Amino acid sequence: MAHGSHAVKRYKGILDWLTTVDHKKIGILYLLAGGFFFLIGGLEAILIRIQLWKPMNDFVSPDTFNELITMHGTTMIFLGVMPVIFGLMNCIVPLQIGARDVAFPFVNALGFWTFFFGGLLLNISWLTGHVPDAGWTSYVPLASTTFSNGPGVDYYVLGLQISGIGSLLGGINFLVTIINMRAPGMSFMRMPMFTWATFVTSLLILLAFPALTVGLVALMFDRLFGGNFFDPSAGGNIMLWEHIFWIFGHPEVYILILPAFGIISEVVTTFSRKRLFGYSSMVFATVLIGFLGFMVWAHHMFTSGLGPVANALFSIATMLIAVPTGIKVFNWLFTMWGGSIKFTSPMLFAIGFIPTFVMGGVTGVMLAAAPADYQYHDSYFVVGHFHYTIVGGLVSGLFAGVHYWWPKIFGRKLNETLGKLTFWFFIIGFHLTFFVQHFLGLTGMQRRIYTYLDGMGFNEMNLISTIGAITMGVGVIFFLINVIVTSAKPRTATNDPWEDGRTLEWAISSPAPEYNFAQLPLIRGYDCYWKEKMEGNREMQPAEPLGPIHMPSPSILPFIMSVGLFIAGFGFIYHQHIVAAAGLAVTLICMMLRSVIEDHGYHIEPEEIQAKGVKA
């Protein structure tokens, strides 16, 4: 096969990371950046809990408190957990489906950098002293210029807008990758559950994020250009914001939780040495949850005056989500049933996940009952509920996934003792923090209050909650120590370090070579690697002869494009429209360059592949 020998561009050091289009490196960047923002959000959480540990505390001012809750929520959801999810997807999904790369490596890098600079823009608000303070939901009119003058909320609007581009690009990229780039024999119904979850999540991102984009654009137009979308005095309607926000916002929570479901399915099967119980119903449940996720947004608005018909319909629709979720929970339990369960740290997180998430799920059904929600709404009951799903559920799932795939991503296994310490501190701290919050809500404490009066019966539970938060913090510190300790060790992880790997990623070296598979593997069934192992094969059968492998060239353009957007964001926030236009121009020129410069990438020759001694 004839091919021109293009010059191989390879950068070293920091430039390598800034220009990389390798999904595995981008995945690591996502994990690092997500971890960084997660720590910031966690610190904000600890400050919130310190303020609330006793009644009428004055540790932070009311203004600072509102900034803390706003930034905590926004940071955790958009900049903490979503990037970690994207990191795992990037590192693992191509390996699970037998692809050499993602469909759009350049776009993938662009997605990371826009997310990163969007997040940076949002968090720079702490340094400028103008911090968003209207809550992560930024309900108008509080978030309008009349009541939030100054650039605070603009940081929220533009930071999220820019990082939202990244999510949308990532979603499209994974959809195309999964549809077009599966290895021979990897039919849809042979895909691992994590890949399925990625697929459905990406679809939700594609259909939900544009709504947020419009909402943020509208808020931006109102705040910066005198628009009237949400200004009642000029005919605007504040309910529009609530609807748009939650039409995005509710699918968003399934965007978050579905990947965790996927991770749990992988971890539970591996460490039970058993095939996933009811695989097809698991797939069905995932799709159904994704679908129903779009039908229930107004349950966030039961008290906003939608009327009894809407409230009744959205109550019932919301309750229905419990059914596919229940299917998943029982399938996990019956996967373990009759299995051979090994208590590794990822498995501990997965086992902790199941009952914890069920508790978050049942309070969700309780919240779905609209008349009862007239009491729960905006109380600490809600705070308890969504932290059970997002922290006890999602973050546990992410910890499980990170511990599980760490050797595949970095070539080193995390220390098991430290991993187990992380788990116990985290899970005990978690339940201490959030279980009592349900009862705070049920006895009349509303959410987002910077303090509460003495003698209301809230003191003890708040103290317990704060102690729990600090315990969770200790758990996270154990994890950080684990990461540092492990990084100092040599890369000794084998292909299948847990020895019970079932899916394709465990068939190749840890970490995977830059081309992932020297020869694309032939997939002969569900749990393809397990199947080969059970038939006595030590590796996958190749589906093609060894040949030169085409690789995309690295590029600095995604980084520069995102810097352009970052500059434009600043320009908009401080009403310097020339700066904004200049930033946008940088981005646009990079887009043109990308279109005009033909870059065919380069090839890795079979000799080089064989010299490395790596065989697929």
Next chain:
Amino acid sequence: MPPAAPRMATVNTEEAGLMGVLKNRWLQWLRLTSLLAGAAMLLSACGRADLSPLNPQGEVAKEQLNIMKISISIMTLVVVVVFTLAIYVVIRYRRRPGNDGIPVQVEGNHKLEIIWTVIPLILLVILGVPTVQTVFGQAKDYSKDEDAILVNVTAHQYWWKFEYPQEGIVTAQELVVPKNSTIVIEAKTADVLHSFWVPALAGKIDTNPAGNINRMYIKTPDKTGIFLGKCAELCGPAHALMDFKVKVVDEESYANWISAMKAPAKLPEDPAIAEVFEKKCLSCHAVGDKGVPVYPDLTGIGDRETVAGILVNTDNPKYKHEGTVYDNLYRWIKNPQEVKPGNLMPTVELTEEELQGIARYLADYKLHYESEELRNNDATSDKEER
């Protein structure tokens, strides 16, 4: 606090037809399930009777608690099943040392999968039917009911205005209503979103800008009492401090209160204080027929339970936010931002004598509307509380 209110008749006999029959059936269910829920509730305190949704005093809140009980019962069942299964599986099927066998690779089991699809569906029907009934029940519009008392609630950063259109009176921070009555709340906001929440009596409703007026109703209990109200929607720095009170009084006191509110304003007796008060306070506030009704109405402020909604008036102060009505007024007027950060009340320039004079005048501005019965009740409940 007084012991829980006498049981209200939960079955509304006026309700006829299919819905009524259905409701009865669900109530039977409810009695069964509430046994389970009751056990769960005992584990935790039910909170203050004037504040806690778990300790409801009004009919609306009781209906809401019923839904909570059904859902908590069902959900406790689910949690128990899952926990039991999880614990059993984890213990029974742990990998024992030396056991390196490969378990049977089970693909699934249709019968089991159908069971855990159908049972949740049944449970959801059990919860869904009373939910829908209560949603429609609580959406009932009493505003045309002649016996109902209409109150227009307008939320402000960070105070509440209560207007009684049938009586033509306006008050702030304290909603005075007679016992055994239906109160129709029509809520809106003058600025940002707030949410009107009286946990012990009824749920909450968001206050949207005019044009999106929301309605809810409260059924007051058949006894007197003071119930805490809160703002439940983030509305700015002092969101936490935007409390109000619902004061349920007997019919005689209510009638007295209405006429006292309509009576001409009583200005400070000291002419110097009166002048300062008119110049510096009545430019924003009103008493009776005097002043500008833009900010909270001060008529009878000496009677209220709180100053600024958050400083609790009591002769036996126990906490930082408690004090005598005079001390509270003094503290509030002297430095409103210290009490309620971000509120719109400026620090008015007053000499020490003027400040004391105004605080004294306002502290003594009482409407003396309470009946004998109410005063006795208050005295006993005060004793029980301390």
Next chain:
Amino acid sequence: MSGHSHAEGVLPHEPEKATLEGRNKVLGFWLFLGGETVLFGTLFSVFIALRDQVNGGPTANELFSLPVVAAATLILLTSSLTSVFAIQAMHRNQTKATVNWLVVTVLLGLAFLGLEIYEFVEYAHHGHTFAASAFSTSFYSLVGFHGGHVAFGILWISLLIWQVLRRGITLHTAPKVYVAGLYWHFIDVVWVFIFSVVYLMGKVG
């Protein structure tokens, strides 16, 4: 899956789908248009919710002049057709015809944009400015977003014309031209909805 078969000089019938990169691009673009549909759908919902809130300013009925809008519609629909001709020419491997039809498409797009700008300036003279009312804000946002898409499409297709002139129709340029065609059809379809929902419905009530 190699992108090098053109080295043999034979271009397949549908060059845009001949390589994996091309297929990825086309599928990815379809998905992107799915996201765009949600975006415009949300903008339409917002417009419908706010279109009667004129805040004392001119109403849709007083403002809109159907002949101008009908002309714009005709122009944009025609440009969609010429973009189809361009893709057909590309499938026949006729570089020159492809370029010519793309140029016509761009010119029609410019004409449309000119009419739209003229229309907006007229409206502004009647007090229908961006900040006048909720109706005006949502109108300019929806129609302006579409206009922005047209402007971006003109820039993009111009850039592609230059590339096709330089390199001819190859396995690399073909998918680009093809997805630009998809994009152009999409903004055309959006315009049909704008014409119906904003202008026709504005006129009748």
